[in-house]
Amino acid sequence: MDESVHEKRAWVVDDDPAVRERLSQLILQALGDDAHLSTAEDIAQAKTQFHASTGGLALVDIGLPDGNGIELIAWLQLHHPQVTTVVVSAYGAEDTVVAALRSGAAGYLLKERDDTELLLSLQSIKRGGAFIDPFVARRILALLPTEVPPTPEPPRDATLSDREVEILRLVARGYSNREIAELTSLSRFTIEDYTKKIYRKLAVNSRTAAVFEAKAMGWLH
Numbered sequence: 001m002d003e004s005v006h007e008k009r010a011w012v013v014d015d016d017p018a019v020r021e022r023l024s025q026l027i028l029q030a031l032g033d034d035a036h037l038s039t040a041e042d043i044a045q046a047k048t049q050f051h052a053s054t055g056g057l058a059l060v061d062i063g064l065p066d067g068n069g070i071e072l073i074a075w076l077q078l079h080h081p082q083v084t085t086v087v088v089s090a091y092g093a094e095d096t097v098v099a100a101l102r103s104g105a106a107g108y109l110l111k112e113r114d115d116t117e118l119l120l121s122l123q124s125i126k127r128g129g130a131f132i133d134p135f136v137a138r139r140i141l142a143l144l145p146t147e148v149p150p151t152p153e154p155p156r157d158a159t160l161s162d163r164e165v166e167i168l169r170l171v172a173r174g175y176s177n178r179e180i181a182e183l184t185s186l187s188r189f190t191i192e193d194y195t196k197k198i199y200r201k202l203a204v205n206s207r208t209a210a211v212f213e214a215k216a217m218g219w220l221h
């Protein structure tokens with residue numbers, strides 16, 4: 001997300017005016033007061049604000065008046081993949097979280113956290129990390145196999161090269177593409193190409209989903 005954030009564009013999509021104000025203040029603290037911020041109360045209104053966007057950060061609620069926030073995340077992934085989307089919701093059910101991540105969300109935060117915790121999470125995402133609320137993460141990880149076979153075989157529908165696994169491990173540690181390029185002595189464009197190949201092989205649309213799927217399939221331990 002390091003390139004997108006430099007666009008200084010941000011959106012907050014939530015039907016509660018008080019929550020929109022709260023998240024707006026937090027996102028300005030994370031990105032800077034000079035960030036161009038837009039807010040929307042539903043999916044329809046939000047979609048009209050992305051027509052000329054080239055990148056940025058969107059905070060999206062799950063329960064919206066005219067639909068599910070996951071619908072908006074999937075739409076953004078299709079039409080504006082350069083926009084990083086993060087769920088900020090009161091809902092933390094496993095199926096909802098997994099659906100959001102598979103639709104392209106780069107993070108999943110809970111509204112119940114205090115402002116300091118949410119701000120730290122947003123700052124982590126700004127640096128290129130893929131942040132999931134610890135409470136949510138524990139519940140998701142509980143769904144993964146607890147026992148690893150002694151000699152796990154590669155998934156039949158995905159074969160990652162050693163370099164791809166190396167890059168995916170760095171992604172899992174929260175490094176941005178630019179930082180991974182520096183650590184591996186490769187160009188940022190080469191890292192982006194590897195990342196796209198990983199996404200295709202794992203059939204995912206975001207860094208967080210790639211890490212989740214790779215762990216579930218035995219590539220990361």
